Each structure stands twice: as C-alpha cells, then as structure tokens.
Amino acid sequence: MANFRIEGARVWGSKDTAPAPVWISGDAIVDALPAGAPYETLRFDDAWIAPGFIDGHVHCFKYVTGPFGLDADFCGVRQGVTTIVDQGGPSCITIDAFRHFIAEPAASRTYCFISAYLVGGLMGHRHVALYGPGSTDAGLVIEAIENNRDLVGGIKVHADHGGFSRWGPQLVAEARKISDATGLPLYIHLGTMWTNAEGKTYDPVKVLDETAELLRPGDILAHPFTRRPSGGILADGSVHPVFQTARERGLKIDVGRGYHIDYQVARRVLDAGVMPDSLGSDVHGFNAGPTSPPDKRFNLFYAMSEMAALGIPVDHIVDMVTRNAVCFVPPPQRVPAAGGAGFTLFRIASERRSYTDYNGNTIHGDTVFYPLAALLDGRVHHCSEADMPSRLLQAA
Known part of the structure; x- marks a missing residue:
C-alpha cells in the first residue's frame, strides 16, 4: 500500500x-x-484533489473495433481520469476479449456498457446491416452480464430514425428485455446514427415518442445537445418532452460530447431548464485519435471547459464527472466515495x-x-x- x-x-x-x-x-x-x-x-x-473522475462514455476496445477504439489509459489515467466506461464496444461474443486484453491490463479502472447487439461496436457501428433484429439475442446478452457483473454497468442501444426506418423500435424493445432481466440501465444513443433505409422515412419525433414509452427510471438519455434528427430538438425548435420530464420520471441525461455537440442546441436545451446529469466525452479514434486533426481533438477536461462556457456552474460540472457518474460503474465495483476510485x-x-x-x-x-x-x-x-x-x- x-x-x-x-x-x-x-x-x-x-x-x-x-x-x-x-x-x-x-x-x-x-x-x-x-x-x-x-x-x-x-x-x-x-x-x-477530488474523487477520481469518471468518463462514462469512451470507446477503448482497441483493435477489435478497428481504428474506432483508443488505448484505455490514453482515455483514462493519462488524461487525469481514473475510471472509464466503454459504451457499447464489447458484446456478449467479445466481452471475454475486452476483459482479458483491455480491462485487466489497463491502469485505469475500465468497465463497459455491453452492446445490445451480437457484434458490438465494430468500426463505430458504420455497417448498418450488422445491427438489425437478426443480430440480437437477449438471452445471450443476459448470460454475458450475469457472468461479468463486475465489468458491466449497463446496456448500450441506439434510437435513431435510420434504425427505426428499418426495424422500428424492435431493437430498443430487445434491449429493454435485457435491462429488465438484469436490473441494469439502458444507455440510449439519440440523434442520427444511420441514414434512412432506401425508399423509406421515419418521423424523428416518432422515434423519441416510441422510445420514451420503453424507458424506465435509471435509464440514460445520451446526446441532448445534438442537432441531428432523432435528437431532443423538434422541428419547431422546442425541446422534446422526454427531456423536460426526465427528472420526474427518474431518467438521467448524459452529454455524450463526441461529434454530438452543437452550442446553439445546447443553449436552447439549457434555457428550457434541462440540465444534464453527467458528462461523457465520447472520445474515439475518429474524433480524438491519431487520424483526427490536432486542432479538433478534445478530452473530458476540454468538454468540462465547454460546459463552463455554456454557463453550467463549476460545482455541477465536477459533479457531472464524479458523484453523478457513479451510476456508470458496475454496482459491485462502486467505492464508498462521491466519484470513481482513487483521486483526480x-x-x-x-x-x-x-x-x-x-x-x-x-x-x-x-x-x-x-x-x-x-x-x-x-x-x-x-x-x-x-x-x-x-x-x-x-x-x-
């Protein structure tokens, strides 16, 4: 010691x-x-000095997810962050590799929200054909969670008009089954993930409405500041009711910075009284890695500075990466402190x-x-x- x-x-x-x-x-x-x-x-x-900062949204499944995955400690301790959570990279098929090759060797405390899909986050989910109903199996994901309770904090799934134009809310409903069976929360990606299926359209507002019906207390809505369709901003510029009623429904909101930040949208959401609970950076190989332009790269602290520029109080910003982010850590691994393990x-x-x-x-x-x-x-x-x-x- x-x-x-x-x-x-x-x-x-x-x-x-x-x-x-x-x-x-x-x-x-x-x-x-x-x-x-x-x-x-x-x-x-x-x-x-504060309890260890938690970044609840990184992509660190290096090699398995292709250039999308960053080095775990680059996302974690090398950035002053003690605890990181890979959002949706590992699946029920690849979680053993995530444990052995990523989580165990890392100096950072490294966990995941397991993918609702069999393939996980290959190439940043760029190949839409891999993510239909035929690529899900709730039973296998539930079994993987039960075998990895120390590693899995929740379930990652997407809700966007491109996916709904192909499969409707089936995938979110499948993820709901996994969540209900395991008692772990859903992390819902909102905002365009895929383009509409050829010859089809799906009303982005309907995506939010149908997704909202499947949510339960503790579930996490991601990307409130995105301008993309299926995000929280409606065509008339108002904020979707699911965000405005999140607090009373027991839902949580995570910024999920990544590519999904638009300052004009952020101001509109904040002015509507919607305050995010947590701040995940959503760093990955396409936005903060070796192939991204140096002047475009960011990290959790850069996103914290952005939140301050948007007018979010400093105390709340620190809470967003400490006490408010503890919900991303698998319950057996939570330490009796207002944040992650160790100190930042x-x-x-x-x-x-x-x-x-x-x-x-x-x-x-x-x-x-x-x-x-x-x-x-x-x-x-x-x-x-x-x-x-x-x-x-x-x-x-």
Missing part, C-alpha cells in the same frame, strides 16, 4: 478551501499516517478561451479545467501536455 503527502492542493468539497497537506494511504484520504510509515511527497500548486488532481484557471463546435458555432468562456494527475492503486499518473488537445492549451 503506497502512501502520499500531497502539497499545494485543496480538497474538493471541503469546507476549508485553504491549501494544506493531504495525506493519502492507498486510495483514501487519512488524517495522518502511522508513525514511521514511508510516503512520497507530491506537489501540485493551485490545484484541487486538477486546476481551474481563469483564462479566456474560444470554442468552436462541428457546425461552426463559437462560444467564449473564462473558466478552463486542466488535468494534472490521476492517483490510483498506489500509483501517480502525471498528465503530459503531449496527450492534451492543443485547443486546451492555446489561449483565445
């Missing part, structure tokens, strides 16, 4: 916000170490930044979140500028 003395940092959520030495033994803050106990001193000036060290700076979404909209903000280190399982993982998105490091 490793011991640390952290100097220069303040404990997030503490009533006393003055910097003071913080003693850590294992993955717990303690008042003091036993006399004579060895320890390592770490200094992080003008920093905060980070800085909140007052610096002017400009942010541009994928539709060319620009916003400005004065609050920037910087990752400094992840402290997990007795090891310290310092964040390197080489791993950071260039846009996080460049002043406006």
Whole structure:
C-alpha cells in the first residue's frame, strides 16, 4: 500500500478551501499516517484533489473495433481520469476479449456498457446491416452480464430514425428485455446514427415518442445537445418532452460530447431548464485519435471547459464527472466515495478561451479545467501536455 503527502492542493468539497497537506494511504484520504510509515511527497500548486473522475462514455476496445477504439489509459489515467466506461464496444461474443486484453491490463479502472447487439461496436457501428433484429439475442446478452457483473454497468442501444426506418423500435424493445432481466440501465444513443433505409422515412419525433414509452427510471438519455434528427430538438425548435420530464420520471441525461455537440442546441436545451446529469466525452479514434486533426481533438477536461462556457456552474460540472457518474460503474465495483476510485488532481484557471463546435458555432468562456494527475492503486499518473488537445492549451 503506497502512501502520499500531497502539497499545494485543496480538497474538493471541503469546507476549508485553504491549501494544506493531504495525506493519502492507498486510495483514501487519512488524517495522518502511522508513525514511521514511508510516503512520497507530491506537489501540485493551485490545484484541487477530488474523487477520481469518471468518463462514462469512451470507446477503448482497441483493435477489435478497428481504428474506432483508443488505448484505455490514453482515455483514462493519462488524461487525469481514473475510471472509464466503454459504451457499447464489447458484446456478449467479445466481452471475454475486452476483459482479458483491455480491462485487466489497463491502469485505469475500465468497465463497459455491453452492446445490445451480437457484434458490438465494430468500426463505430458504420455497417448498418450488422445491427438489425437478426443480430440480437437477449438471452445471450443476459448470460454475458450475469457472468461479468463486475465489468458491466449497463446496456448500450441506439434510437435513431435510420434504425427505426428499418426495424422500428424492435431493437430498443430487445434491449429493454435485457435491462429488465438484469436490473441494469439502458444507455440510449439519440440523434442520427444511420441514414434512412432506401425508399423509406421515419418521423424523428416518432422515434423519441416510441422510445420514451420503453424507458424506465435509471435509464440514460445520451446526446441532448445534438442537432441531428432523432435528437431532443423538434422541428419547431422546442425541446422534446422526454427531456423536460426526465427528472420526474427518474431518467438521467448524459452529454455524450463526441461529434454530438452543437452550442446553439445546447443553449436552447439549457434555457428550457434541462440540465444534464453527467458528462461523457465520447472520445474515439475518429474524433480524438491519431487520424483526427490536432486542432479538433478534445478530452473530458476540454468538454468540462465547454460546459463552463455554456454557463453550467463549476460545482455541477465536477459533479457531472464524479458523484453523478457513479451510476456508470458496475454496482459491485462502486467505492464508498462521491466519484470513481482513487483521486483526480486538477486546476481551474481563469483564462479566456474560444470554442468552436462541428457546425461552426463559437462560444467564449473564462473558466478552463486542466488535468494534472490521476492517483490510483498506489500509483501517480502525471498528465503530459503531449496527450492534451492543443485547443486546451492555446489561449483565445
């Protein structure tokens, strides 16, 4: 068990916000170490220490999902995030490979929401023919979950007009069976995933209406800030009622940043009183990996800075990646803390930044979140500028 003395940092959520030495033994803050106990001193000036940040939406099933999958620790501890959740990469067929080749070797705590489809997230779900009703088997997915309760936090499924034009709500209904049988939540991707089937159309509003009928408390709606059809914005510019009634229905909302952010939509959703609960980055090989343009890459901290620029309070932003994201972690693995395992060290700076979404909209903000280190399982993982998105490091 490793011991640390952290100097220069303040404990997030503490009533006393003055910097003071913080003693850590294992993955717990303690008042003091036993006399004579060895320890390592770490200094992080003008920093905060918080329960480990959780990114509930990454794609880290490297190789099996092709260039879509990033390295787990690149998504996790190298970015100051102690706990990551792959959304829909592993399936009932490939989950053993995910455990053996991804989760077990990773320094980051690495879990998944299992795919409702037999093929999982191959090539970022680009091959629509692989995702019809013939590629689902609720019984096999339920069996895989029961055999991997320590690894699986929920079930990933898509609800978009392209899929519904082919199969209607059958796939979401199949995922509902899996959820009801296992007691784990659904993570519902909203917004265009596939184009309409040839010669067919499906009303995007009907997609939301039919999906809403299948939701239960604890289920998670993803991508509230997307401009794409089947998202939360209706043709008249209003916000779909399923988002506005999410709180009273016991549903949760995850930003799922990725390609699915439009600042104009975000302002409309926020102005309608819809506040997301959690912030998943949705990083993958096509938007934050080696083939994506350096000036377009992002990470969880960049998305946190965007949320601040959109006017979301800083305290809530930290909650979005700590206490509010615990629901992504498999129940047997949840630690008795308001966040993930271990600790995240980070800085909140007052610096002017400009942010541009994928539709060319620009916003400005004065609050920037910087990752400094992840402290997990007795090891310290310092964040390197080489791993950071260039846009996080460049002043406006």
